[in-house]
Amino acid sequence: MDDVTIPFPMPRACPFNPPPQYAQLRAETPVRWAELTGGATAWLVTHYEGVRRVLTDPCFSADITHPGFPSTTPELLPALRGNRSFVRMDPPEHSRYRRALIPEFTVRRIEAMRPGIQSVVDAFIDDLLAGVPPVDLVETLAVPVPSMVICQLLGVPYTDHDFFQSSTRTLVSASSSPEQAMSAMRDLHGYLDELIGRKLREPADDLLGRLIARHLEPDGELTRQDLLMTCRLLLTAGHETTANMITLGTVALLENPDQLALLRADPGLLPGAVEELLRYLSIVDYFPARVAVEDVEIEGTRIRSGDGVFALLAAANWDPAMFDAPDRLDLRRGNRRHLAFGNGVHQCLGQNLARLELEIVFRTLFERIPRLRLAVPAERLPYKDDTPVYGMTELPVTW
Numbered sequence: 001m002d003d004v005t006i007p008f009p010m011p012r013a014c015p016f017n018p019p020p021q022y023a024q025l026r027a028e029t030p031v032r033w034a035e036l037t038g039g040a041t042a043w044l045v046t047h048y049e050g051v052r053r054v055l056t057d058p059c060f061s062a063d064i065t066h067p068g069f070p071s072t073t074p075e076l077l078p079a080l081r082g083n084r085s086f087v088r089m090d091p092p093e094h095s096r097y098r099r100a101l102i103p104e105f106t107v108r109r110i111e112a113m114r115p116g117i118q119s120v121v122d123a124f125i126d127d128l129l130a131g132v133p134p135v136d137l138v139e140t141l142a143v144p145v146p147s148m149v150i151c152q153l154l155g156v157p158y159t160d161h162d163f164f165q166s167s168t169r170t171l172v173s174a175s176s177s178p179e180q181a182m183s184a185m186r187d188l189h190g191y192l193d194e195l196i197g198r199k200l201r202e203p204a205d206d207l208l209g210r211l212i213a214r215h216l217e218p219d220g221e222l223t224r225q226d227l228l229m230t231c232r233l234l235l236t237a238g239h240e241t242t243a244n245m246i247t248l249g250t251v252a253l254l255e256n257p258d259q260l261a262l263l264r265a266d267p268g269l270l271p272g273a274v275e276e277l278l279r280y281l282s283i284v285d286y287f288p289a290r291v292a293v294e295d296v297e298i299e300g301t302r303i304r305s306g307d308g309v310f311a312l313l314a315a316a317n318w319d320p321a322m323f324d325a326p327d328r329l330d331l332r333r334g335n336r337r338h339l340a341f342g343n344g345v346h347q348c349l350g351q352n353l354a355r356l357e358l359e360i361v362f363r364t365l366f367e368r369i370p371r372l373r374l375a376v377p378a379e380r381l382p383y384k385d386d387t388p389v390y391g392m393t394e395l396p397v398t399w
């Protein structure tokens with residue numbers, strides 16, 4: 001495989017498996033030069049230890065303004081550079097935001113949200129059960145639950161969900177034209193700026209209100225633009241990812257009835273089951289892009305300062321050197337060292353929230369609808385792999 005140019009990204013051949021080329025790359029050339037859609041080039045890292053190294057070694061920068069930062073949508077780079085959120089910054093700039101937000105996402109703070117999240121899940125399942133099957137689980141449960149939860153946390157009116165869900169989808173989808181993506185970004189910014197204006201006039205005790213009260217200039221360290229970018233990141237990252245995990249996780253459990261039976265027999269397996277689903281599905285794959293800021297060697301391959309690098313999380317999470325039989329969904333695996341939430345300073349800020357939402361949704365869904373099943377054969381389900389966040393557009397279920 002070494003002497004041919006590999007195009008990147010690569011599609012998934014089976015809905016749950018990472019692209020089949022990842023296994024071959026990892027075995028033969030775990031650090032490999034590839035040609036990106038849009039014409040640029042970058043290294044692909046497919047080996048668990050290599051991926052972890054890229055995410056933790058300060059020789060690799062997450063700052064999108066560095067020349068050489070890799071992108072599969074280069075036409076959007078100028079707009080993304082001008083509207084950067086902290087996931088695309090390095091310390092110490094990045095640390096300012098993390099410091100301001102960490103108190104909002106501690107295990108204790110998130111655990112306190114459990115009754116509220118349970119009520120949200122129950123209410124959407126009531127509505128779902130009131131419908132006539134088959135129903136689409138994406139529209140009735142998977143997207144609404146994390147959207148409502150992140151809205152309640154941030155203080156964004158849930159009544160505006162159609163608007164921000166569709167802007168987010170346009171923004172992250174590689175099928176959108178650059179004009180569509182820019183226009184979605186502008187609309188989202190306009191909306192959030194108005195919301196910030198409203199919270200400035202009428203102070204609120206929600207995450208956005210607290211950020212304004214404690215961290216906005218002139219007394220705080222964040223500008224209004226910083227706040228807007230942060231709010232966009234939390235709103236988009238907070239619903240799109242978890243929604244895809246809910247749909248794909250449901251399909252994975254229904255398609256592995258032996259595993260679902262284990263979970264039904266012993267609900268204590270649930271926290272480990274969520275970890276295993278996160279590993280197995282690895283819905284965020286090539287989002288962690290980096291650029292080398294020094295010459296560095298990984299797995300014997302020299303990466304030069306200025307080269308772009310993709311740390312492929314789906315490849316790391318299926319590395320047989322770290323996970324026995326990685327292609328098997330094994331809810332009793334016990335090895336929780338997956339990188340589905342990344343690693344290092346950018347490790348997912350919302351991971352405790354995502355875990356709690358997934359735990360509550362899977363438990364409640366399979367308890368309240370014990371006869372839940374797919375309404376169409378799994379091969380006919382529509383998967384979306386045109387974004388760095390893998391998922392499904394529709395999931396017809398019946399009971």
Ligand code: HEM
Pocket residue numbers: 055062086087088098233234237238239241242245283284287288289313339340341342343345346347348349350351353354
């Ligand atoms: C960062 C995955 C849910 C907020 C990340 C990163 C990954 C990830 C892989 C690291 C990106 C990088 O290194 O470049 C996921 C998955 C989720 C999920 C798989 C669901 C199952 C959430 C939720 C929130 C959230 C619910 C809610 C607020 C963030 C933020 C960052 C981030 C703010 C940037 C952190 C930083 O740069 O310091 N996520 N995420 N995520 N995630 Fe999540």
